[in-house]
Amino acid sequence: MVQAIPYRIFLDEDHVYQGIVVFSMRRIERYRLNKPRQRNFIYRFLKSIQRGGRWLFQLAEGAANAVFGSENNPMYYLGGLTFFFLYILVVSGIYIYIFYDTEVDGAYASIEYMTHEQWYLGGVMRSLHRYASDAMVISMILHMLRRFFNDRYNGGRSFSWVTGVPMLWIVFITGLLGYFLVWDQLAQFIAVRTFEWVDWLPIIAEPTARNFLSNANMTDTLFRLLVVTHLGLPLFLLAAMLLHTNRLHQPKVSPPRKLAIGTLLSLLVLSLIHPAFSQAPANLGVAPGVLHFDWFYLFPYPLMTLLPKSVAWAVIGGGTIFVMLLPWLPPKRRDPVAKVDLTSCSGCNLCVEDCPYEAIRLEPRTDGHPRFNYEAQVIESKCVSCGICTGSCPFSSPFRHATELKSAIEMPHSGMQHLRDETSGALQTLSGEQRIIIFGCDHGMHVTKLDRTDTAEISLECIGMLPPSLIDYALRQGADGVFVTGCRMGDCFHRLGNQWMQQRLNDERKPELKRKVPRERIRFFMAAEADRSALVRELEAFAHDLQAIPVKDQKS
């Protein structure tokens, strides 16, 4: 399973390069299977965009970590912030609706009243409503880009991605209708332009834009219909949001308290110093001239004006379909899903609690076991092969004496036997004073690229896959220290893996690391690709600290 080949390159007396190359069959196998994809043109194009985007995001997120800390980093709560902005919109929306007149002739005046006569509350609520909807577009788009750049949108996550796309439409349509409700010149512009654009569709028999030809044409019925749509769509949105996060375990549907307060306060400040105003009242006999534009919602309109309607439809409609299909462009080859071994499973529920994708459930026993009533069952369509359940299962122990080491739940391509072999194989390659084993993950800082001779690196699909007993095993087999790394805290590729790992090491989550395992020989340091130098510094500090530990308590 693991091949270790020492090499020595002799250039001259001063330049001798030596080291050991460790091959993991899992990586070689994955490389072989992914080869055809990597030749695909679309795949390579998307990958290069992702790389650039990821780099930018990691830079911003690193900076945000420095000022907010990972537990309050807004970039890690973009989905939760989007939820939060919706909550603000609902509250402020209910308030302004109380004063809103739903007739064509009264709507504008009722909003003017709130903005000017009742500026201290009605006006603030109106501004908050506008700015929270703008903020929602920002957080939603960033959330979506972040999923895409970080490659977190395909495989088991396609469901969230596909349900996300219609929400884009709902948000934009609701926002445009909101601007319509003001019935000022901007509303007039939006109404006429939108319906002119919709009328291009051949299914429309009678141009809908003709409803807005003159003031006499505008009826209260039509106006109210649009008002009701603006109120009804957010209900759909909420339902869609619940569906969107339905397949995730503990979705972050609201930001942490400090972040929520900070965001709300800053929107309030903006509402006070820069209140939202209406433009001149609508008058269908006069064309709107120069308009103050909310670019967050209206950016497609200049495009729709410049391009022929057919092209604008192709861009917007085609773009939506393209984005929707992204998870399958080209299809991701899926790793085999987790397998339960009933001879070991005791139905303890630990894996069910840890799976970030709700892919395991506890069901009544099917094998008539004399003592246990339940067993774990993997829902194959939801499993993304993160391996976190292996790390959760108390039977994932390298110390068991079986001819073939097997946990009660593990990945067929990377089971306990493999993990133990990889660990002992890596240990054999180590020489030097402080022998350190690094357990890392495929999505954080790529530890296999470290190229060091005093450390041996093992990369897992997720650091949450590491059973704590394997750390114990590595130390007993002669490692001086074990360095555990993975994605930055708050930003696990598999959502919760690094958090579970940290809790297991801190005795806050089962299965815990045995009490007598010397904690000073373990270092937990999470790092993204962008944190390479910080990780190397931490590694060196760790080696230095290890030296200071007096005598290694001898183990069997």
Added chain:
Amino acid sequence: MKNLWRYLGQGLVYFLFIAFIGYFSSMPTFTNVPAGQALVKLTFIHPGKRVKPFKDTRTKEDMAKLPPQLRARKRSRERSPLNVEFSIDGRVVYQAKVQPRGLSHDLPSPVYQRFIIPAGKHHFRVRMGDDVHHKGFSYAAEETVMLAPLQTLIIDFDNTRKQFIFE
């Protein structure tokens, strides 16, 4: 000290956040119709004449024998496309054959065109033919209108009185 920097940093992030929203929620402005221009919309819905004239050979007695749902007149419902020509100050700005909507081309043809022109006095002429069997135009109208800046002129067709209206 470190905390102070952190709070300042957070303040800066929140400031950039609201500055970004505050600015782009109303600026830069967008010019829909430039100053000194006016908007003309040529728009109407009109059903063209049937392509094939209606011929029903069934007599009243035949009809009475048929169940009601079969009494409907059977015929090709296809309508003629409209032949539309619109000129401003003697120059043709729009000329088109507007197809009827509907899968079997049996619905009216919609026309919806917008033109941005300098404000001032203009002469408009619109002509429309609605029968494939007759070359030329069946309806026509001309009018000179004084357009104020940003004024919207609608040129519609009144299907009951069968004439163009300028409003």
